[in-house]
Amino acid sequence: MLNIDTGTVDDLPKIRAILEKHVDFPANFADASLVALCERIKL
Numbered sequence: 001m002l003n004i005d006t007g008t009v010d011d012l013p014k015i016r017a018i019l020e021k022h023v024d025f026p027a028n029f030a031d032a033s034l035v036a037l038c039e040r041i042k043l
Helices: 006-021 029-040
Strands: none
Touching: 006 029
């Protein structure tokens, strides 16, 4: 079964905060969105 997550729009403030907090790391939007998703679904 394939589940498509639609919560990314709601994660945008968290994604931005992750990128700002870790500005010294070579992370991009995709990296930060995966971190936010994992935190949201408690993975």
